[in-house]
Amino acid sequence: MDLLQGWGEEIARGTLLTMQVAVLSLLVGLCWGMLGALAQMSPNRAVAAFGRGFSLVMRGTPELLVILIVYFGGTVALTKAVNLVVADFGFVEVPPLQAGVFALSLVFGGYAAEVLRGAWQSVPMGLIEAGQSLGLGPLVLFFKIRLPLLMRFALPGLGNNWISLIKDTSLISVVGLHELMGLSQMATSVTRQPFTFYMTAALIYLALTLTNTRLIAWMEGRLLRGERRSAA
Amino acid sequence: MNWSLMIESIPALLYGALVTVHLLALTLVFGAMLALPLGIAAARGRAPIRLPVMGYITFFRGTPLLVQVFLVYYGLSQFPAVRASFLWPVLREAWFCALLTLALHTAAYTANILRGAILAIPDGQREAALASGMRPYLIYRLVILPQALRIGLPAYGNEMISMMKATSLASTITIMELTGTANTIVARTYAPYEVFISAALIYLCIAFGLARFARAAEARLSRHMRPAVEAKEKFRSAPAHA
Numbered sequence: 104m105d106l107l108q109g110w111g112e113e114i115a116r117g118t119l120l121t122m123q124v125a126v127l128s129l130l131v132g133l134c135w136g137m138l139g140a141l142a143q144m145s146p147n148r149a150v151a152a153f154g155r156g157f158s159l160v161m162r163g164t165p166e167l168l169v170i171l172i173v174y175f176g177g178t179v180a181l182t183k184a185v186n187l188v189v190a191d192f193g194f195v196e197v198p199p200l201q202a203g204v205f206a207l208s209l210v211f212g213g214y215a216a217e218v219l220r221g222a223w224q225s226v227p228m229g230l231i232e233a234g235q236s237l238g239l240g241p242l243v244l245f246f247k248i249r250l251p252l253l254m255r256f257a258l259p260g261l262g263n264n265w266i267s268l269i270k271d272t273s274l275i276s277v278v279g280l281h282e283l284m285g286l287s288q289m290a291t292s293v294t295r296q297p298f299t300f301y302m303t304a305a306l307i308y309l310a311l312t313l314t315n316t317r318l319i320a321w322m323e324g325r326l327l328r329g330e331r332r333s334a335a
Numbered sequence: 336m337n338w339s340l341m342i343e344s345i346p347a348l349l350y351g352a353l354v355t356v357h358l359l360a361l362t363l364v365f366g367a368m369l370a371l372p373l374g375i376a377a378a379r380g381r382a383p384i385r386l387p388v389m390g391y392i393t394f395f396r397g398t399p400l401l402v403q404v405f406l407v408y409y410g411l412s413q414f415p416a417v418r419a420s421f422l423w424p425v426l427r428e429a430w431f432c433a434l435l436t437l438a439l440h441t442a443a444y445t446a447n448i449l450r451g452a453i454l455a456i457p458d459g460q461r462e463a464a465l466a467s468g469m470r471p472y473l474i475y476r477l478v479i480l481p482q483a484l485r486i487g488l489p490a491y492g493n494e495m496i497s498m499m500k501a502t503s504l505a506s507t508i509t510i511m512e513l514t515g516t517a518n519t520i521v522a523r524t525y526a527p528y529e530v531f532i533s534a535a536l537i538y539l540c541i542a543f544g545l546a547r548f549a550r551a552a553e554a555r556l557s558r559h560m561r562p563a564v565e566a567k568e569k570f571r572s573a574p575a576h577a
Contacts, residue, residue: 159539160535160539162496162542163496163500163538163539163542163543164500164535164538164539165499165500165501165502165503165514165538166500166503167503167504167506167507167514168503168514168517168531168534168535168538169535171514171517171518171521171527171531172527172528172531172532172535175521175527175531176527176528176531178527179525179526179527179528270398270399270400271399272399273399273401273402274399274401274504276401277401277507284399284401284402287402287405288405291409295413296413297405297406297409297410297412297413298406298409298410298411298413298414299413301402301405301406301409301410302406302410304402305394305398305399305402305403305406308397308398308399308402309393309394309397309398312396312397312398313393313397
């Protein structure tokens with residue numbers, strides 16, 4: 104790679120880390136999203152308000168600020184905790200990777216909770232009642248009736264949030280993670296060719312988001328195949 | 336929690352919020368001005384115009400804003416031609432670069448919303464206008480754009496809020512808006528919770544205001560679609576509350 108002046112391998116490694124961070128945040132974020140959706144639908148008023156508040160805060164606060172809060176806040180909390188146990192231990196830093204994944208998973212969870220709650224409530228009550236009248240147990244009812252429909256309703260929304268999440272992983276470079284964006288910054292400071300490296304990063308991100316958009320469209324098609332008309 | 340520190344930092348944070356709102360307002364104005372021709376071109380333009388516009392929209396929607404900000408602020412300086420040009424005194428300014436990138440970014444999203452809205456209007460509307468002898472400019476001004484505005488407004492409300500959050504990235508290129516101010520105070524006081532949470536609360540207030548504004552604009556633009564009965568009902572029940 105002549106254009107990248109030997110940084111090609113580093114950039115490839117950064118891309119891999121970007122994808123790992125994104126997938127990790129997605130998995131943790133889906134857990135927050137499910138908990139958030141369940142909380143929002145809870146009959147307990149306080150729990151429901153907490154669930155709605157969680158989504159509201161995560162959707163109304165800049166992702167960068169959430170990352171900064173988790174990173175610096177986590178570092179202060181961890182330093183205090185360690186120094187309670189070991190006197191004068193000094194400064195303990197939360198690793199940027201963990202802080203970033205935690206922060207982005209919270210943001211994703213805030214958005215996903217809204218999507219999942221909407222999808223859950225979009226499943227017609229009549230279908231559930233029909234299942235009950237057939238004597239299906241709650242587990243069968245969930246996995247055979249509610250979940251397939253819920254996935255169909257939730258996928259477009261979750262897909263959009265997933266694309267945003269991929270792009271938001273670049274923000275973790277601000278607290279010092281050397282993923283695609285962080286490594287591009289490093290390469291820039293050495294080679295003094297900012298345009299080359301930031302454009303390379305941009306094109307890699309573009310490839311990632313475009314392939315994932317295609318992937319989601321394909322999954323949506325798969326989930327909708329029950330609705331498709333047979334060829335006349 | 337150190338409450339006195341929280342209160343002490345509020346004036347500086349509010350000043351930062353002012354910068355945020357200022358940046359956001361300019362971004363939205365310039366972004367909308369750019370998005371109008373782009374959105375029309377993306378919806379109805381001929382292929383030689385439409386395809387480059389779609390490429391622009393795809394690039395700005397598919398790459399992280401942080402990369403775009405760095406590409407403009409740091410990247411352009413790589414070319415001697417840019418540094419020698421008369422534009423350099425402006426392109427060197429962080430404030431201008433932040434505004435330029437944010438405007439280009441929101442223009443892509445807004446143009447895409449506008450494109451969807453224009454395509455959602457039944458073609459018969461345009462044909463009817465054409466049949467009654469209207470010129471394209473008049474058709475857009477009187478028939479298509481007013482309806483597209485109403486269709487696109489809910490999505491545009493979300494876009495405004497997401498741009499409000501996006502202004503925080505200006506802090507990465509030295510702009511002292513709300514996040515930048517908060518970050519500086521934290522570096523000095525080392526009290527991340529108090530300062531960042533105050534900043535987050537200010538962001539939430541702005542987001543809340545924007546959401547209210549979008550809802551009010553939506554209600555205003557669709558007032559002809561509200562059933563007349565509802566209005567009467569309101570009128571009738573008014574004395575009871577008074």
